[in-house]
Amino acid sequence: MPSRRQFIQGTAAMAAIATLGPALPALAVSEQGLLQRAIPSTGELLPAVGLGTSRTLDVSLEDDKALKPLLEVVRTLVNGGGKLIDTAPSYGRSEQVAGALSQRLTARDKLFLASKVSSTGREAGQRQIADSFAALQTEVIDLMQVHNLQDTATQLALLRELKEQGKVRYIGVTHYREGAHDELIEVLRKEKADFVQFNYSVAERNAEARLLPFCADQGIATLVNRPFTRGNLLSKVKGQPLPAWAVELGASSWAQLLLKFVLAEPAVTAVIPATSNPRYMAENLRAGQGRLPDARQREMIVAAFG
Numbered sequence: 001m002p003s004r005r006q007f008i009q010g011t012a013a014m015a016a017i018a019t020l021g022p023a024l025p026a027l028a029v030s031e032q033g034l035l036q037r038a039i040p041s042t043g044e045l046l047p048a049v050g051l052g053t054s055r056t057l058d059v060s061l062e063d064d065k066a067l068k069p070l071l072e073v074v075r076t077l078v079n080g081g082g083k084l085i086d087t088a089p090s091y092g093r094s095e096q097v098a099g100a101l102s103q104r105l106t107a108r109d110k111l112f113l114a115s116k117v118s119s120t121g122r123e124a125g126q127r128q129i130a131d132s133f134a135a136l137q138t139e140v141i142d143l144m145q146v147h148n149l150q151d152t153a154t155q156l157a158l159l160r161e162l163k164e165q166g167k168v169r170y171i172g173v174t175h176y177r178e179g180a181h182d183e184l185i186e187v188l189r190k191e192k193a194d195f196v197q198f199n200y201s202v203a204e205r206n207a208e209a210r211l212l213p214f215c216a217d218q219g220i221a222t223l224v225n226r227p228f229t230r231g232n233l234l235s236k237v238k239g240q241p242l243p244a245w246a247v248e249l250g251a252s253s254w255a256q257l258l259l260k261f262v263l264a265e266p267a268v269t270a271v272i273p274a275t276s277n278p279r280y281m282a283e284n285l286r287a288g289q290g291r292l293p294d295a296r297q298r299e300m301i302v303a304a305f306g
């Protein structure tokens with residue numbers, strides 16, 4: 001829960017933001033000015049820009065050259081008011097690296113660590129989750145998600161037990177393909193979950209039709225993966241000048257336009273772009289500051305990537 005000071009600052013910032021018009025559905029902002037949104041099941045505020053780790057954190061713990069920029073990525077996340085790191089046992093060494101970086105920065109209490117289970121059967125799930133606790137070097141994992149709906153009922157039951165024991169704070173389910181969105185909804189109708197993670201971007205807008213409204217209606221927090229469709233959207237505009245109107249949104253890069261497009265959806269709790277570059281991390285965090293696009297500006301962003 002936010003401290004009294006954070007709440008008052010957030011309230012003052014909200015009042016200031018409100019004068020900018022109705023385009024920004026902020027609940028609060030951090031001391032650093034980063035948009036925060038409430039997790040519906042508890043009201044806890046979560047900074048709306050986090051960090052994905054698929055591929056980017058999959059380096060050797062012996063490789064100081066590779067670890068150095070990653071340490072700066074996480075330092076930049078925390079110093080910029082961010083918290084959320086999303087990882088998974090299937091991302092190679094990413095969980096171990098996330099755990100090691102959190103320790104090196106003595107930042108565990110400033111982070112919101114999310115991982116996943118991708119196993120079949122209760123015992124295999126238990127073993128994998130035990131390994132995640134060890135890799136992340138933590139007693140409590142903030143969010144555990146059933147990865148890509150693998151063996152969902154069994155694994156969610158396991159996660160629910162861990163939540164009851166206080167070892168996991170929130171539970172959820174994930175997918176990364178639009179073809180699975182309806183299945184996510186079916187699961188969430190049957191199984192109580194705090195979070196759902198899925199793909200959403202200017203190139204993959206399926207979630208707007210049913211999934212995002214469903215989550216808003218049911219009070220389920222949403223994490224958006226693949227905001228750059230794994231970097232492909234950014235390759236498309238590489239070297240092209242930003243449109244002049246980007247300045248109206250306070251955006252200074254194509255990446256920020258893509259993230260602001262996602263964050264303008266009020267049912268999005270947080271977006272988790274992956275990066276191994278501290279400069280990109282800072283840039284991505286700034287997308288969670290200032291104005292968000294209104295409906296007309298969102299369509300202009302879509303057209304710019306058309």
Ligand SMILES: NC(=O)c1ccc[n+]([C@@H]2O[C@H](COP(=O)([O-])OP(=O)(O)OC[C@H]3O[C@@H](n4cnc5c(N)ncnc54)[C@H](OP(=O)(O)O)[C@@H]3O)[C@@H](O)[C@H]2O)c1
Nearest residue numbers: 052053054174176225226227228230231255273274275276
């Ligand atoms: N099923 C699932 O649960 C599932 C599936 C997919 C993804 N996810 C989660 O969602 C996260 C994000 O998805 P993703 O990693 O597939 O793709 P993404 O975030 O759409 O794209 C990542 C790529 O964008 C580049 N990038 C990041 N910020 C940039 C910036 N400001 N300017 C230019 N390039 C930038 C990165 O390059 P650099 O490395 O050079 O920084 C990286 O190659 C994953 O890492 C993972 O945590 C979960």
